[in-house]
Amino acid sequence: MDERHRVSDPQHPQTREETADAAVDRRSAQEVADDVVARVLARAGTALHEGGTVHSSYDGDQLDLEERTSLRRVGGLSTELEDVTEVEYRQLRLERVVLVGLWGSGTAEQAELSLRELAALAETAGSQVLDGMLQRRRTPDPSTFLGSGKAAELAGVVAAVGADTVIVDADLAPSQRRALEDVVRVKVIDRTALILDIFAQHAKSREGKAQVELAQLEYLLPRLRGWGESMSRQAGGQVGGAGAGMGSRGPGETKIELDRRRIRDRMAKLRREIAAMEPARQTKRASRKRHAIPSVAIAGYTNAGKSSLLNRLTGAGVLVENALFATLDPTVRRAEAADGRVYTLTDTVGFVRDLPHQLVEAFRSTLEEVADADLVLHVVDASHPDPEGQISAVRHVFADIPGAMDVPEVIVLNKADLAEPEALARLRSREPGSIVVSAHTGEGIEALQALIADQLPRPSVTVDVVIPYDRGDLVHRVHLHGEIDSEEHTEAGTALRARVDETLASELSAAAVRSA
Template sequence: MTNPTLEPTPREERDIADDVVARVLARAGTALDAGGTVHTSADGDQLDLVERSALKRVVGLSTELEDVTEVEYRQLRLEKVVLVGVYSGGSTSDAEVSLRELAALAETAGSQVLDGLLQRRQTPDPSTYLGSGKAAELAGIVAAVGADTVIVDGDLAPSQRRALEDIIKVKVVDRTALILDIFAQHAKSREGKAQVELAQLEYLLPRLRGWGESMSRQAGGQVGGAGAGMGSRGPGETKIELDRRRIRDRMAKLRREIAAMAPARVTKRATRRRNAIPAVAIAGYTNAGKSSLLNALTGAGVLVENALFATLDPTVRRAQTADGRVYTLADTVGFVRSLPHQLVEAFRSTLEEVGDADLLLHVVDASHPDPEGQIAAVREVLSEIPGVENVPEVIVLNKADVADPEVITRIRGRERSTIVVSAHTGEGIDALLELIADSLPRPDVAVEVVVPYTRGDLVNRMHLEGEIDHEEHTADGTLLRGRAAEGLATELKTASLV
């Protein structure tokens, strides 16, 4: 039996580390639900999911090709990875939650997690991130399990990544690169692809790597037959400088393209504003069930997958309250801890849907080991979006059918406005619809007009957007008495005077 007053022996420390790794690889309480993706009738045919699943990395395929024609028919080999985490503050369990999330990210990217390593140190080593001793130990683990990639749960400086690769002898990827890879796989729309490419280039630019003299363009300026003479010869533009210039040019072009796409979305939002159509935005941590909730509320049939960042392109659907008022529901990209700032910048135009909303449904996975941490991470990103501070927020505790009731009670005691639902079973959906109807702005301008029969479009808009207390058909037109938004009220009054 171990004496609690003594320092743990190296063997005991190794046993503790092995236990941590076992818990990480057991995948209990990760950001992915156990048992795979579960769909309901509200999710529809899920044709996008069929398309996404058509090409999957699979285990057991050799990298050697017997016939070159095999290239066209092979599926991609499953990448085998080892995870590495470094933490200074907090408990070991908090570090495990973060590493389990990294495991979920790796699996979403199409990798197979073989092992994990956690290290506690005050600050990451400036040279190798882990320190030379731990890096050598990691190299032994990588060789023993046959991994071809190491994923670090943090951001690596270019020099740290190179130093680690020199020691471990396999590819090293940090958390940001992993998330960017997932976004690149899942982007579908033209704007989404442009946003992801811009974020990737911003990440790549400071990490370009040269290989000595072979990367140099030795003759610069006008030389040779140009007759420029002596003193005009120089080292010229090196290959890495050329690459940087091309990347900057491509980034500038992407920014122009994204800026050119923005007016279409702004015009749509302006049209909804002009027609006084209230907007509800759904935001939250990745894999919290936002798309499932949108399907449960509207039957939109958008893609639902038990994977991180399954939704990248915003989806806007029209819905109606029980009393007939029209509003829109927007599903947005999910957030994650330490979301790369390149992605926040690139997706800023998309996230503006949240800042322009009348109500924010902040969806939280109540079954997650650290729901409060998810709430804090989402709010940190939302704070960078203009106008969000003025949008009323409701915490929607999703997955109530598998959540711990004590956790739900704890969160409801801390948050001002909450509701408990399960998009899978339908629990609480009717109550959420009532809450949305009560929270949406109501028409506030009283109207009593006779609308000519030639303006039936205005009567229809009054039914959709306003509140009618009395409607009567007279000889001169349709008598309407009720309330409407300011813009519609002005149009009604103008039409009644004609």
Template sequence: MNDARPTIRPTQPSAERTPQEVADDVVARVLARAGTAVQAGGTVHSTYDGEQLDLEERTSLRRVAGLSTELEDVSEVEYRQLRLERVVLVGLWSGSSAAEAEVSLRELAALAETAGSQVLDGLLQRRATPDPSTYLGSGKAAELATVVAAVGADTVVVDGELAPSQRRSLEDVVRVKVVDRTALILDIFAQHAKSREGKAQVELAQLEYLLPRLRGWGESMSRQAGGQVGGAGAGMGSRGPGETKIELDRRRIRNRMARLRREIAAMEPARATKRASRRRNAIPSVAIAGYTNAGKSSLLNRLTGAGVLVENALFATLDPTVRRAQTPDGRTYTLADTVGFVRDLPHQLVEAFRSTLEEVADADLILHVVDASHPDPEGQIAAVRHVFADIPGAMDVPEVVVLNKVDRADPAVVARLRSRELHSVVVSAHTGEGIEALGQLIADQLPRPGVPVEVVVPYERGDLVNRVHEHGEIDAEEHRPEGTLLRARVDETLAAELRSVAV
């Protein structure tokens, strides 16, 4: 099979280049850098990332060669796990500029490689709107079939969401499996989720996506003729077995979805109890959110030494991690590392992960982490805020934009972002630049206890004194024979407990 990458044509003046030549050059640049999602010289860790014990397990999840997805291997409905191996990328260049189309196609390549596939070739079409039948149009679909056959691909990955009819029509032309962007993201989530809740959320999202897209081949899918239809000779003896198989699958999927929703609902009280406990103890909370691969887990490790998984791949974090941290003035707060967002995040995932995303809405402060070295950081910021808008209450939480990876970013881009995002801070989770300023900014933004107290706490209630140190602000502390004199500001709950035991 031919694995050769297309050669990049010499750049011509833009006025002399046709849209097709521009599109071909975009594809060539994307393919020339294919591998950045999982390679890029490897993942670079800092000493704050710990031993990274989960990394070997994550690496072992890469797909293995030899898994076929050709349509002739499919005998029943497509209720099966995606098996990406050798793929061809397909994108549309519509009203956006060629640069935006390249960013989107490059992200699709990164997603495909994160799923464990090998990107062989690509095709970018200049078209105002997708073709309602085959997404690309009959001529371009035929060209795609030729490319797929030439490179020996077994899967086509489309940079968009396909209607069920579009996917079926395109598969009929190219004769290999067609996967859209939504299905690809769902597959990555299915590979990487580890917790019971995360797995249930991903499976629910997959089933919601799959239900309207069931497809079958062969006599097991024959339709029921029913009654005296079709003229003479129809009716008794001509009725097929009915849509028994596909209807059975639909019923099983609906039953499974109902069971998953009950399981997720049953897990929510435990998460709510933990949040209520933190609120009862007046522990402020900070949520780290942002685009996938922006460096959120690296920032959590730098601030807390949590040692959570850090990988140069999209969606390395799916299960939220909550760790304790301290402000420079000694107050305790929690940091929650949340799932990364992406452009056009499938609505099935937003719905399924709603209980997890509530960590963002319940926080006292959001650290919106942005990869300042990315070609389109403004687009990433807009995509994340679009998801925030879908989470009730998230837009009301104070937000600090953390411009990460400044050690690799263009200073002009950083200056542009800072001018647009007035409430921002510049850091590098890898080198530690700006981390102290970020810690001070967190301390300034977190709510401060507002109830003043002056009490003498008996020595046998040292636990209360410790809570004042952790969650309050102490103006004076003096040890007396009868106990510890405290002049401090605390929350209302702790103030009531202190007064109840005061000497």
């Protein structure tokens, strides 16, 4: 026997030694995975309650919070599949869930952060996390995502803890979800479906609800499922065979085909509705541009503290909640820079790692607020275990928004009162020009306001005019939107030397007192 064959022989000592080493590696990897799951489960139930939602006096009365809380899901809404044929045609309800993730080429820390975020998403959706499973596997199984052995093990875990839903930390192909569902016998959803469900709960405006529904339908369309004769192809013309012919012709469409056609019709209607809402948004943008009002967009990872920062800068009193995707509908508020100039501040929807492309497409009109801004405040949770990963995820979404990467960006390291000094120092060295603040305590807010004033576009036209006293409205606009070098009240009117935008300059010139 040659050396090559002896080494592959199970009885060969070297082969037995290699097999033992591989078993040790597998066992140690499984132990690490089990430790990761244990740490995630130890934090279960804290996504909405850890430390509570701490409000400051700048957050106002928070009238929307009670309504939001009342919409949390309640017990008793089971999704166990007594009849698997109905799984695709019922409203999604999450209650008692088991989390499933794959640990691929990344580190154990990355796998833990991903699974922890999935747990927070699940709890934001109103579910209770009972257990979890993390498999060390290089690539997902093309059939059941986990492989037959792990899928069977998952079925045992689901039955043991009494779960009624499995949430997978990945985007499942329709065939993978169906195959896994057939094994575990409870509802299986992936990360995209979970995020869509949270968006559906939190959308309030007419446009937001339409955008979420469109994204949900785009997700659902390729995932319709059916069994039995009700789903079989029905002939629309002459049918051959015994007993066929007159009276045996079907409508020509199966039930699943009818459902797909209805979904496509509904999607077309939603796209028309969203397109019809766009002119109103464009009119508001055009009005701000016509009056040369600078705009600042607040963007960042979900739960980074964007709404708290908006309230601190403007006193808007918008909803603040320690939950993922608490804000979906953009909020535009008037703010005043440190030098007295007026600008608008827009709070946008939060981003997340691997944000579903259906949502990026559906919310494109809303996300364009970022591209139309003069400055983007990229808010980062400096106390998060992986703030660099969150910055990368947000910039990845920016890249999908035409023009967003061209807007000046300021990294705002929020939650300084909770972050470690070493983490802040590391982030400031990686992101030159960043600024450290705490929207809760007010630390760094004055410095941020000064930075915003410095970054806002400045008026470019110099005027030296005398404005009659009956046009005080123009003088007021110069105070709001211009930079005044000198102002004097004369017999003929208010003498101004200032810098303003082109539109206001032409109005001032037309109204100015003409010298003899």
